[in-house]
Amino acid sequence: MQRSDADNNLSDSDETQPGQALAVVAESCFLLNLIFLPVIGFIILTVLYFRYRNNAPSLARCHLRQTFNASIWAGIMLVLVNGLIILFGGYDSPSVWVIVILYLTSFHAAFIMYGTFGLTRAMNGQHYHYPLIGRECKEQ
Amino acid sequence: MQYKSQAVAKPYFIAAIALFVGQIVFGAILGLQYVMGDFLFPEIPFNVARMVHTNLLIVWLLFGFMGAAYYMVPEETETELYSPKLALILFWVFLAAGVLTIVGYLAVPYATLAEITGNDLLPTMGREFLEQPTITKIGIVIVALGLLFNISMTALKGRKTAIIMVMILGLWGLAIFFLFSFYNPENLVLDKIFWWWVVHLWVEGVWELIMGSILAFVLIKMTGVDREIIEKWLYVIIAMALISGIIGTGHHYFWIGTPEYWQWWGSIFSAIEPIPFFMMVIFAFNMVNKRKRDHPNKAAMLWAMGTPVVAFLGAGVWGFMHTLAPVNYYTHGTQITAAHGHLAFYGAYVMIVLAIISYAMPLLRGRAAANSKKSQVVEMWSFWLMTVAMIFITLFLTGAGILQVWLQRINENPMGFMEVQDKIAIFYWMREVAGIIFLIGLILYVVSFFVGGDEEEASS
Numbered sequence: 001m002q003r004s005d006a007d008n009n010l011s012d013s014d015e016t017q018p019g020q021a022l023a024v025v026a027e028s029c030f031l032l033n034l035i036f037l038p039v040i041g042f043i044i045l046t047v048l049y050f051r052y053r054n055n056a057p058s059l060a061r062c063h064l065r066q067t068f069n070a071s072i073w074a075g076i077m078l079v080l081v082n083g084l085i086i087l088f089g090g091y092d093s094p095s096v097w098v099i100v101i102l103y104l105t106s107f108h109a110a111f112i113m114y115g116t117f118g119l120t121r122a123m124n125g126q127h128y129h130y131p132l133i134g135r136e137c138k139e140q
Numbered sequence: 141m142q143y144k145s146q147a148v149a150k151p152y153f154i155a156a157i158a159l160f161v162g163q164i165v166f167g168a169i170l171g172l173q174y175v176m177g178d179f180l181f182p183e184i185p186f187n188v189a190r191m192v193h194t195n196l197l198i199v200w201l202l203f204g205f206m207g208a209a210y211y212m213v214p215e216e217t218e219t220e221l222y223s224p225k226l227a228l229i230l231f232w233v234f235l236a237a238g239v240l241t242i243v244g245y246l247a248v249p250y251a252t253l254a255e256i257t258g259n260d261l262l263p264t265m266g267r268e269f270l271e272q273p274t275i276t277k278i279g280i281v282i283v284a285l286g287l288l289f290n291i292s293m294t295a296l297k298g299r300k301t302a303i304i305m306v307m308i309l310g311l312w313g314l315a316i317f318f319l320f321s322f323y324n325p326e327n328l329v330l331d332k333i334f335w336w337w338v339v340h341l342w343v344e345g346v347w348e349l350i351m352g353s354i355l356a357f358v359l360i361k362m363t364g365v366d367r368e369i370i371e372k373w374l375y376v377i378i379a380m381a382l383i384s385g386i387i388g389t390g391h392h393y394f395w396i397g398t399p400e401y402w403q404w405w406g407s408i409f410s411a412i413e414p415i416p417f418f419m420m421v422i423f424a425f426n427m428v429n430k431r432k433r434d435h436p437n438k439a440a441m442l443w444a445m446g447t448p449v450v451a452f453l454g455a456g457v458w459g460f461m462h463t464l465a466p467v468n469y470y471t472h473g474t475q476i477t478a479a480h481g482h483l484a485f486y487g488a489y490v491m492i493v494l495a496i497i498s499y500a501m502p503l504l505r506g507r508a509a510a511n512s513k514k515s516q517v518v519e520m521w522s523f524w525l526m527t528v529a530m531i532f533i534t535l536f537l538t539g540a541g542i543l544q545v546w547l548q549r550i551n552e553n554p555m556g557f558m559e560v561q562d563k564i565a566i567f568y569w570m571r572e573v574a575g576i577i578f579l580i581g582l583i584l585y586v587v588s589f590f591v592g593g594d595e596e597e598a599s600s
Contacts, residue, residue, distance in 0.1 A: 094546040101461065101542055105535075109457045113449065116418065120425035 017125030019057030022048070026060070027119035030067035034074065034112050042071050062127045062137035066118060073133045074111050077103070141503045143214035145221035150504045151231050152207030153497045157586065159200035159238070160490075164579050166193040171572040175565050184246065191271050192245055197485065198269065199238045202280075204493030205314075205347075206234075206287055208354050209307060211500045213291045216357070217298025222290050230286045237279035241272055263324050267335055270321045277321055284315040302371040303360075306378055307353035313346030329397035336392045343485075344388060344413065344455075348381040351447075351492045352420070358444045358499050359424060363431035373423040380416040388413050391463050395472060403465035410463040414456030417488075420448035436598045437502065437510035439519040439588075443495035446527060450491060454483025458534065470549050475564070476541030483534040486527075494585070501589070507597050514592030518584055525581030532574040540567035 026048060033041030049068040052060060081103045088095040114130050121128035127137045141147065170189045172179045177186070214221050221227060244253045250271070257273035259265045264274045272280070288311060295304055320337040356374045360367055390406025424445055435441060458480040462471040471477070498519065502511045510516065547560045555563070 094543075094550070097542045097546065098539065101538060102535075104461065105453075105457055105538065109453055112418075112457075113421075113452075116421045117425055120422055120429055123422075123426055124429040126429060 015125070017057075017059050019060030020122065020125045022052060022056055022060035023063035023122035023125075024119065026063045026067045027115055027122045030071060031112065031115040031119065033071060034108065034115060042075075045071060058137070059122075059125060059127060062129075063118060063122050065137065066128060066130045066134045067115070069135055070111060070114060070130050070133055074108075077107050143220050145224040145227075146211050146214050146500075147504060148221065148224045148227040148231070149207040149211035149500060151228070152203050152210065153501060153504075155231070155235055156200045156203035156207060156493060157497070159196050159203065161582060161586065162242070163193055163196035163200060164575075164582050166196065168572070168575050168579055171568065171575045174561075174568040175572065188245055188250070191250075192242055194269055195245070195271060196242065199234075201489050201493060203234070204489075204497070205311070205350050206231075206283075208350075208493065208496045208500075209287065209291050209311060211496065211504075212307065212354070212357050213294050213304060214298075216301045216304040217295050219294060219298035222293035222297070226286055226290050230283045230290075233279060234283045237276050237283075241276045244273065245271075262322065264322055267321075267324075267331070269339055270335065274322075277318075280318065281315070284311075284318065288312060288315055301367070302374060303353045303356050306349050306356075306374060310346045310349030310353065313349065314342060317341045317346060332396045333393065333398065336389055340389045340392055341386070343489075344385040345382065347489060348385065348416065349378050351451075351488055352377050352381070354492050354496050355420065355424065355444060355447060358440065358495055359427045361499065362435040362437065362441055362444065363427045364433040365427045365430050369430070370423075370427060373419070373426075377416050377419050377423060380412075380419060384409055384412040384415060391465075391468065394465050394468055407464045411460065413463070414452065414460050417448065417452040417456040421452050424448045435509065437499060437516070438598070439511070439516040439523070440495060440498035442520055442523050443491055443498050446523065447487065447491040447495055450483065450487030450527060450530075452487070453531075454480065454485070454487040454534065458483055458538075470545050471541065474541045474544045474548075475537045475567075476545065479534045479537035479541055482537065483530060486530045491527075502597070510598050511588075512592035512595035513598040514595055515588050516598055518591055519588035522581045522585035522588060525584060526578050527581075529574045529578035529581060533571050533578065536567045536571040536574060540564040540571070543567070 026045060029041045029045035029048065031041070033039070033045065045064075045067055049064045053064055053068075054061075056064065081099060084099050085091060085093075085096050088099065090096075114133075118128045118130065128134075129136055166189050169180060169184060170186070170193055173181075173186045173189060180189075210221065210227055244257070248256070250265075253273060254260075254265045257265075257275050259274055262274050264277055265271060270277075288308075291308060291311070295308060317338050320334045323334050325331050325334070352374055356370050359365065360370050386409075387405055388410040390402045391410040393402035393406055424447070428441075428445065462468050462476050462480065502509065511519070543564050544560050547555045547563055548557065
């Protein structure tokens with residue numbers, strides 16, 4: 001028998017949670033920084049983080065903390081990549097392309113995926129803990 | 141299965157999987173020929189193996205799309221298929237045409253095949269991916285027209301949903317753009333321009349509509365999320381796919397003799413081509429987070445979730461990597477293109493076809509919703525083996541491509557093509573190992589249909 005849409009109902013997550021809009025903005029700024037507006041996205045996220053990190057609803061605090069933290073990690077990775085390039089012969093060496101492309105396709109793409117998953121969770125009013133690099137949300 | 145006529149999808153899916161196995165076997169042969177040039181020569185020369193590998197991919201994906209259409213259309217339109225008999229006749233016509241073409245490639249030299257199939261009367265052969273004899277191309281058109289007639293007539297008499305309209309639009313586009321394969325101008329620039337109207341406007345245009353509609357269908361069925369929400373997402377995604385993809389064709393016009401402005405148009409519009417894939421990831425995960433039920437078919441859910449992620453990486457990230465004209469000036473036609481092609485095709489089209497097969501097959505085989513737990517475990521192993529292997533194939537080809545670009549095109553003393561091929565052989569060996577693991581994953585996928593058949597089906 002074909003199952004009907006009503007079978008196995010889970011909780012309905014259509015209701016807006018407190019802090020949901022800020023959580024979505026935080027994740028969007030994280031993605032903007034990675035994809036379309038580098039630096040500008042991060043500046044907006046930083047302002048939001050320091051403005052709301054202690055007084056926003058728990059959902060927003062969680063997403064702000066994850067995205068700010070992940071942005072710092074992304075920055076550290078960029079410094080490391082540049083360090084590796086210099087270590088392996090400078091910006092004129094063939095290895096520069098190996099490092100840059102592997103960084104873009106592996107690490108940068110992974111950050112984008114984290115941001116994407118985080119954004120979908122924020123859009124549904126759910127907490128999200130970035131794997132490996134995110135700090136646990138205590139309120140989760 | 142809600143409608144009896146949905147059963148016609150089953151042979152299409154079985155043929156798709158069988159041809160998929162053939163494609164990967166030839167892929168493994170090809171991979172070995174990259175490092176052992178005379179492997180299976182002269183029985184299966186490199187050019188023939190490559191042609192079989194790529195043509196089988198196209199044919200089995202078409203079988204998958206057709207199977208998906210025949211499965212989805214009755215359920216979406218809430219009426220039986222206009223003519224199940226026509227669908228079955230077309231299946232055998234397409235299978236016979238496909239198999240005879242592959243046998244032709246393998247049995248006789250390509251020039252002889254062209255001669256005996258009457259290519260002189262209407263020359264269409266000899267172009268990459270469109271190597272099929274003219275008579276086969278005519279067969280494809282007949283099959284496509286029959287399919288379009290059948291599903292359009294069904295849609296006309298039944299409920300018209302956004303999902304089915306998008307799918308029909310995609311299939312009409314597929315058929316219409318294939319007609320450019322019959323146009324074979326003597327001017328090489330024109331030839332290439334219109335050749336891309338088939339190749340590019342299929343995979344970065346109308347096929348994305350088919351992919352989006354299948355994904356939307358599977359998500360509605362598996363998550364129970366309201367149709368209105370899913371359809372809104374689908375509209376925006378396909379709009380972005382067409383806005384970026386149509387003029388994005390320009391990224392193929394950079395170096396073929398077209399005016400220079402194509403370097404701007406191609407770069408700008410193809411730079412936004414990752415957006416629909418990015419939206420698909422958000423769409424799919426958003427729907428899963430909103431889900432109103434826990435579907436017992438975990439394997440199908442895995443394929444459905446994997447599709448946008450790998451498509452975004454393969455088509456979006458790897459595509460963007462070499463799509464801007466100044467970058468493409470160096471990377472054009474290197475192993476970087478091959479890396480992108482492999483991951484994009486796997487993520488966008490292989491995985492979506494496997495997702496709909498995974499969702500529909502248990503129902504077509506008489507199950508209520510899903511296969512047994514044992515069968516699903518084997519299938520999920522196959523998912524991870526194939527997906528991880530494909531990511532490694534892509535990474536190894538990317539490494540090979542970077543080195544190739546450097547040695548062949550950037551170096552102060554550029555090396556010749558074959559000399560460079562020797563230098564990057566280590567990457568080809570590693571790619572071959574990953575390819576064998578992919579084949580093992582595919583064998584497991586086939587095995588999953590034969591295990592746990594007598595066991596109870598998995599519950600949610």
